[in-house]
Amino acid sequence: MSDFLSSLPLFSPFVEFAFMRRALAGCLALSLGATPIGVFLMLRRMSLAGDAMSHAILPGAAIGYLIAGLSLPAMTIGGLVAGLAVALLAGGVARNTVIKEDTSLATFYLLSLSAGVLIISLRGSSVDLLHVLFGSVLALDDPALLLLGAFASLSIVALAVGLRLFVLEACDPSFLARISRLSPLAHYGFMVLLVLNLVAGFHALGTLMAVGIMILPAAAARLWVCNVAPLLLLASATAFAGSLAGLLLSYHINLPAGPAIVLTLGAIYLLSLALGPLGPLASRWRSGWHFER
Amino acid sequence: MGGRCAVPAVERHPLGARVNLLGHPQGEALLRFDNLTLGYNRHPAVHHLHGEIASGSLLAVVGPNGAGKSTLLKAIAGELRPLQGSIERSHLDRRQIAYLTQQASLDQSFPIVVHDFVAMGLWREIGAFFGLGRDRRRRVHAAIDRVGLHGLENRPIGSLSGGQLQRALFARVMLQDAPLVLLDEPYGAIDAASVRDLATLVRQWHDEGRTVIAVLHDLAHVREEYPEALLLARELVARGTPADVLSDANLQRARQRAEGHGDDTQAAVCRVDREAA
Numbered sequence: 411m412s413d414f415l416s417s418l419p420l421f422s423p424f425v426e427f428a429f430m431r432r433a434l435a436g437c438l439a440l441s442l443g444a445t446p447i448g449v450f451l452m453l454r455r456m457s458l459a460g461d462a463m464s465h466a467i468l469p470g471a472a473i474g475y476l477i478a479g480l481s482l483p484a485m486t487i488g489g490l491v492a493g494l495a496v497a498l499l500a501g502g503v504a505r506n507t508v509i510k511e512d513t514s515l516a517t518f519y520l521l522s523l524s525a526g527v528l529i530i531s532l533r534g535s536s537v538d539l540l541h542v543l544f545g546s547v548l549a550l551d552d553p554a555l556l557l558l559g560a561f562a563s564l565s566i567v568a569l570a571v572g573l574r575l576f577v578l579e580a581c582d583p584s585f586l587a588r589i590s591r592l593s594p595l596a597h598y599g600f601m602v603l604l605v606l607n608l609v610a611g612f613h614a615l616g617t618l619m620a621v622g623i624m625i626l627p628a629a630a631a632r633l634w635v636c637n638v639a640p641l642l643l644l645a646s647a648t649a650f651a652g653s654l655a656g657l658l659l660s661y662h663i664n665l666p667a668g669p670a671i672v673l674t675l676g677a678i679y680l681l682s683l684a685l686g687p688l689g690p691l692a693s694r695w696r697s698g699w700h701f702e703r
Numbered sequence: 704m705g706g707r708c709a710v711p712a713v714e715r716h717p718l719g720a721r722v723n724l725l726g727h728p729q730g731e732a733l734l735r736f737d738n739l740t741l742g743y744n745r746h747p748a749v750h751h752l753h754g755e756i757a758s759g760s761l762l763a764v765v766g767p768n769g770a771g772k773s774t775l776l777k778a779i780a781g782e783l784r785p786l787q788g789s790i791e792r793s794h795l796d797r798r799q800i801a802y803l804t805q806q807a808s809l810d811q812s813f814p815i816v817v818h819d820f821v822a823m824g825l826w827r828e829i830g831a832f833f834g835l836g837r838d839r840r841r842r843v844h845a846a847i848d849r850v851g852l853h854g855l856e857n858r859p860i861g862s863l864s865g866g867q868l869q870r871a872l873f874a875r876v877m878l879q880d881a882p883l884v885l886l887d888e889p890y891g892a893i894d895a896a897s898v899r900d901l902a903t904l905v906r907q908w909h910d911e912g913r914t915v916i917a918v919l920h921d922l923a924h925v926r927e928e929y930p931e932a933l934l935l936a937r938e939l940v941a942r943g944t945p946a947d948v949l950s951d952a953n954l955q956r957a958r959q960r961a962e963g964h965g966d967d968t969q970a971a972v973c974r975v976d977r978e979a980a
Contacts, residue, residue, distance in 0.1 A: 584808035
């Protein structure tokens with residue numbers, strides 16, 4: 411197999427360099443774990459909330475960094491704590507005051523983000539800040555890969571077990587609340603999965619772009635299919651294909667890997683807008699066709 | 704009256720006093736209201752309901768806009784806590800009530816096909832984790848056929864017309880197999896053929912011994928289809944057979960009460976949220 415691959419110059423970097431293989435493995439974990447969560451973010455109309463949450467984990471990671479340096483467990487635990495705290499606080503305020511959900515989330519994530527930047531700039535260097543903001547997909551070591559793999563596995567199992575719950579919570583939340591006691595579990599369970607995957611994504615792509623591998627493949631896939639199961643599969647496949655192409659692009663024309671991956675995913679989305687049967691162009695150009703949204 | 708909020712009493716109709724809303728001869732009381740006052744943000748929308756609804760009733764709730772019909776249904780479903788008084792649901796868990804609201808929280812752009820959507824009505828049997836199995840799949844198909852959506856099983860719900868979506872919602876209610884069915888203006892924006900089809904389904908539920916309470920606006924439909932009606936205008940105006948309840952005098956009185964309430968001098972004492980119902 412590797413002989414075959416090394417005969418293809420395009421794929422030779424994965425044969426020659428371990429860091430490229432690691433990056434690809436990390437992206438595979440994110441495609442399987444984080445992208446399905448992105449599909450549900452999209453279906454729940456929470457795409458921007460996901461983005462806000464990704465900023466919210468910054469101060470936790472920063473405090474972890476302050477205490478233990480560039481330590482994977484410390485920054486991971488910090489990120490999880492900060493993310494969950496913001497999710498719970500924002501949810502609590504939205505349910506109990508006149509402040510609505512979006513504003514509530516914005517307030518807490520802004521607090522969290524500014525605290526994080528403050529902490530990093532007080533004690534760290536700009537290099538550290540870049541690492542946290544933009545990730546280091548080409549520098550994933552064994553523990554980081556294990557973490558990404560573990561979070562992805564956990565996420566897949568949770569989604570598989572609770573799929574019906576998550577689908578109904580996204581599709582018809584008040585019906586779920588009426589027929590089941592599990593409605594709060596669906597909501598908060600989803601937020602936990604979101605934070606988990608954002609923390610995993612932040613190690614590879616940084617807090618600014620972790621959401622990229624969640625939302626872009628989801629949105630692209632939505633333009634092609636109209637049922638949840640194929641949507642999840644297509645989104646994951648798109649995420650992995652985009653990551654692969656992005657990594658190769660970054661290697662061959664010497665671009666930073668994180669943005670190259672997210673930009674490739676963005677390009678796939680734009681292409682889907684143009685070609686996807688549920689896109690705006692398809693329905694206009696081929697008006698004779700009948701598409702079911 | 705009114706507890707925290709002193710709304711001057713509109714002269715109470717004699718029937719509004721301690722009487723049974725319905726004296727259904729067959730069943731025992733499924734719901735019992737005791738001095739039930741409902742509202743939002745401490746503003747009452749329905750006042751001092753007393754009485755019972757017997758098991759197996761087929762009851763139409765009618766009244767002008769803002770009369771508190773939807774509010775009453777919401778309270779029966781357990782989604783609105785009474786401001787005063789109580790609702791007793793005998794042997795009835797909240798989750799055994801099938802409640803079709805006027806504006807579903809349903810996201811119609813959600814990528815789900817009719818079959819999967821209707822199958823969610825089986826939640827009480829299969830919960831979040833169990834599979835459908837062949838037998839239940841058959842029941843889902845039967846329900847879809849019953850509401851006249853045969854052949855549309857694999858269509859996304861976003862592609863359905865208003866009437867078709869309402870049929871799908873009825874199929875979901877059907878699978879919920881609930882002893883108490885609450886329908887809030889179920890025929891709001893659908894054509895006559897759909898109304899006719901869905902009304903036979905409601906009759907079937909009644910024949911099966913379920914209790915059905917429906918908020919309706921079409922009085923002719925109520926006269927034709929419902930053995931019992933309840934006229935509401937912020938309080939009970941009349942109850943009994945539609946022929947008695949829907950008399951011109953009663954309807955006139957209901958309109959006056961719905962309009963008169965919250966205006967003029969009463970508004971100064973306590974502004975009643977007329978939109979709330």
